[in-house]
Amino acid sequence: xxxxxSRRHREWGLAYLLLAPALLIFAVFTFYPFLRNFKLALxxxxxxxxLPSHYVGLHQVGSVLASTSFHQSLVSTLLYVVMVVxxxxxxxxxxxxxxxxxxxxxxxxxxxxxxxxxxxVAVAAVVxxxxxxxxxxxxxxxxxxxxxxxxxxxxxxxxxxxxIAVWQxxxxxxxxxxxxxxxxxxxxxxxxxxxxxxxxxxxxxxxVPLLSPTLFFGLVxxxxxxxxxxxxxxxxxxxxxxxxxxxxxxxxxxxxxxxxQDNPGVAAVLSIVLFAILLVFTLAQLRFLERRVTYAGD
Amino acid sequence: xxxxDTAVRPPAxxxxxxxxxxxRHRRLRLVLRYTLLSIGAVVVLFPLYMAVVNSLLAPSQIAxxxxxxxxxxxxxxxxxxxxxxxxxxxxxxxxxxxxxxIVAGQxxxxxxxxxxxxxxxxxFKRTLFVVFLMTLMIPFEVTIATNLSTVSSLGWFNTFPxxxxxxxxxxxGTFLLRQAFLQIPRDLRxxxxxDGYGHFRFLWSVAVPLARPALAALGVFSFLSAxxxxxxxxxxxxxxxxxxxxxxxxxQLINTQLDQINVSLAGTVIAVVPLLILLVVFQKQLVRSLTxxxxx
Numbered sequence: 001x002x003x004x005x006s007r008r009h010r011e012w013g014l015a016y017l018l019l020a021p022a023l024l025i026f027a028v029f030t031f032y033p034f035l036r037n038f039k040l041a042l043x044x045x046x047x048x049x050x051l052p053s054h055y056v057g058l059h060q061v062g063s064v065l066a067s068t069s070f071h072q073s074l075v076s077t078l079l080y081v082v083m084v085v086x087x088x089x090x091x092x093x094x095x096x097x098x099x100x101x102x103x104x105x106x107x108x109x110x111x112x113x114x115x116x117x118x119x120x121v122a123v124a125a126v127v128x129x130x131x132x133x134x135x136x137x138x139x140x141x142x143x144x145x146x147x148x149x150x151x152x153x154x155x156x157x158x159x160x161x162x163x164i165a166v167w168q169x170x171x172x173x174x175x176x177x178x179x180x181x182x183x184x185x186x187x188x189x190x191x192x193x194x195x196x197x198x199x200x201x202x203x204x205x206x207x208v209p210l211l212s213p214t215l216f217f218g219l220v221x222x223x224x225x226x227x228x229x230x231x232x233x234x235x236x237x238x239x240x241x242x243x244x245x246x247x248x249x250x251x252x253x254x255x256x257x258x259x260x261q262d263n264p265g266v267a268a269v270l271s272i273v274l275f276a277i278l279l280v281f282t283l284a285q286l287r288f289l290e291r292r293v294t295y296a297g298d
Numbered sequence: 299x300x301x302x303d304t305a306v307r308p309p310a311x312x313x314x315x316x317x318x319x320x321x322r323h324r325r326l327r328l329v330l331r332y333t334l335l336s337i338g339a340v341v342v343l344f345p346l347y348m349a350v351v352n353s354l355l356a357p358s359q360i361a362x363x364x365x366x367x368x369x370x371x372x373x374x375x376x377x378x379x380x381x382x383x384x385x386x387x388x389x390x391x392x393x394x395x396x397x398x399x400i401v402a403g404q405x406x407x408x409x410x411x412x413x414x415x416x417x418x419x420x421x422f423k424r425t426l427f428v429v430f431l432m433t434l435m436i437p438f439e440v441t442i443a444t445n446l447s448t449v450s451s452l453g454w455f456n457t458f459p460x461x462x463x464x465x466x467x468x469x470x471g472t473f474l475l476r477q478a479f480l481q482i483p484r485d486l487r488x489x490x491x492x493d494g495y496g497h498f499r500f501l502w503s504v505a506v507p508l509a510r511p512a513l514a515a516l517g518v519f520s521f522l523s524a525x526x527x528x529x530x531x532x533x534x535x536x537x538x539x540x541x542x543x544x545x546x547x548x549x550q551l552i553n554t555q556l557d558q559i560n561v562s563l564a565g566t567v568i569a570v571v572p573l574l575i576l577l578v579v580f581q582k583q584l585v586r587s588l589t590x591x592x593x594x
Contacts, residue, residue, distance in 0.1 A: 008419075011418050011419065011420065012418075012420040012421065014414075014418060014497060015414040015418040015419075015420035015423075016414075016420065018410040018411060018413055018414040018418075019410070019411050019414050019426060021406075021407045021410060021411075021466075021467065022407040022408070022410070022411045022430070022467035022468075022472060023426075023429070023467075024467075025407065025463070025464070025466050025467035026429070026430075026433050026467055026469075028448065029441065029445055029448070029463070029464035030433050030436050030438075030441060031433075031436070032444065032448075033441035033442075033443065033444030033445050033448070034436045034440060034441050036443075036444045037440065037441075037443060037444070040443060040444070094334075094338070095338045095342075098331060098334045098335050098338060099335065101331065103328070103331070103332075109335050109338070109339060110581075111577070111578065111581065112338075112339045112342055112343060113338060113339070113342060114577065114581070114584075114585070115342065115343075115346075115574065115577060116342060117522075117577070117584070117588065118522060118526075118570070118573035118574060118576060118577045118584075119346070119570055119573070120525070120526035120528065120545050120569070120570070120573075121526070121528050121545075122528060122544075122545040122546075122548040122549060122566075122569070123548065123566050123569055123570045124345075125548075126349075126548055126551075126552055126562055126563065126565075126566045127345045127346060127348070127349045127563070127566060128345060129552065130348070130349065130352060130559055130562075130563060131345060131348060133559075135361055136352075136360045136361045136365075136559055137365075138348075138365055140363060141363055141364050141365050167342075167345065170342065171342075172588060175584075175585050175588050175589060176588070176589055178585075179585065179589040199327075224437070228437060228439055230529070231528040231529070231545075234528075234532070234549070235548075235549050235552065251439055251529075254439065254440075254442070254443075255442075255529065255532075255533075258442060258443055258446065258533075259446075259533060259536075264443045264444075264447070267442070267443040268443050271439070271440040271441075271442075271443060272440070274437075274439065274440055275436070275437070275440040278437055278440075279435060282434060282435045282437070283435065285434070286431060286434060286435065289431075289434075289473060289590070
């Protein structure tokens with residue numbers, strides 16, 4: 001009996017030992033910094049560097065949330081997400097539907113369509129930055145040349161950086177939609193086809209409804225992706241121009257508060273806002289993973 | 299799916315059975331499909347194609363109107379320049395080191411933790427699993443304010459530990475591998491136990507080999523996300539190019555070589571090639587990891 005118990009205790013010890021490395025990293029670099037945001041938010045930066053920051057309670061939270069720059073940042077972020085996610089999802093869906101047939105050369109098309117999954121934001125930014133350049137880009141040739149140049153233009157800068165994100169998201173969107181299409185039950189599609197449903201009817205009345213879980217998953221993943229992107233803004237627009245071109249999305253404001261204004265308190269307030277918005281979507285994402293938990297057993 | 303019963307309608311009146319027009323119809327649809335696919339491929343590939351074209355042109359030609367869409371006299375010098383003067387060789391080496399550390403670290407910590415969750419019984423198992431899942435709700439972006447001061451107080455600015463240690467564990471990876479381990483029949487563990495296998499031997503010579511597809515998926519996914527990281531390397535490799543990764547190197551390259559766009563683009567092409575190779579070789583694993591949760 002006691003041998004059994006000591007053996008069980010040894011199993012407990014082993015389990016905690018195996019979990020320890022990951023738990024240590026999570027404690028130091030995920031949970032502690034996340035929780036510390038709530039403390040940082042209550043402390044204001046000293047007026048002169050070198051002095052300690054002082055406790056101001058909710059004053060700083062209130063002033064950040066009431067500031068026009070925060071409102072502008074929030075509006076820009078939402079516009080950006082609204083421009084990126086639907087277009088990326090629909091584009092990915094169209095490509096996936098076109099590629100959902102075993103015909104010659106399809107493997108090659110699939111590879112091409114999923115290729116933007118691996119292109120980094122820096123690569124995308126440099127490539128598109130060249131194409132949008134007022135001198136060497138394609139715009140003068142196309143006869144489109146707004147003043148000021150697109151990436152310095154308060155009207156066009158945000159759509160331009162969204163376009164880059166759409167292109168980058170297209171690969172992921174295609175991959176997700178293709179997986180969804182491949183998981184559809186062939187019998188249902190076949191039955192609908194035998195019933196005489198034509199291509200268009202088929203698409204809207206059979207494929208799209210059946211695909212709705214996939215579309216929802218894509219929406220969640222895409223929204224999280226869009227809220228977390230800012231690299232092309234940093235590379236192509238930069239801190240000096242981001243405010244007047246209305247491209248200072250939330251994450252870019254966090255980055256600027258932190259590394260340019262050296263103001264962790266403001267960065268913490270903005271981080272909490274970003275977290276709160278994303279929570280809805282990360283919870284939805286967790287539910288997708290959870291579905292797999294329930295049937296896999298415990 | 300509630301929508302299916304509305305979709306399956308009573309049979310439509312039979313179409314007129316004229317055979318030749320129908321076959322022509324089918325061929326037309328095939329042509330239409332290929333046309334659509336080709337347009338899609340052109341749209342997707344066009345930006346990268348233009349990057350390759352422009353990287354091979356002399357700067358004076360790039361500004362030429364109408365823009366050249368094909369390099370008639372390719373000039374490969376830009377690649378040599380990006381590699382040496384643009385320090386791309388250094389950046390690529392740094393990215394390779396950073397990525398290798400993160401991939402190896404994530405695989406090890408995830409395998410260990412997933413094994414505990416899948417094969418061992420211990421108090422607070424459920425709670426700890428929820429703790430792992432909770433990490434998925436906290437995006438890294440919302441932790442940077444404090445992580446930056448943590449890394450700086452450890453003296454880790456401009457070092458590989460600073461670049462990599464915060465990413466050495468992953469809730470997603472643990473989850474993925476736990477799922478794979480749970481597929482392994484319990485009897486196998488019992489049989490191995492009777493054969494005198496301890497936990498570590500079972501883990502190494504039975505569980506890990508059986509979970510190889512999931513390990514590959516996680517490895518490719520970690521590689522992709524580590525290699526393409528932008529925010530964190532930007533913050534911790536500020537003004538020192540000794541550990542700067544290739545993504546931040548690209549930003550540097552376009553800031554310093556404005557008059558040499560061909561060199562920046564050559565650098566960009568060099569930076570994307572390793573990942574295109576990754577995609578070609580590991581497409582299946584990558585798709586698997588990117589869609590986990592999308593379909594049952």
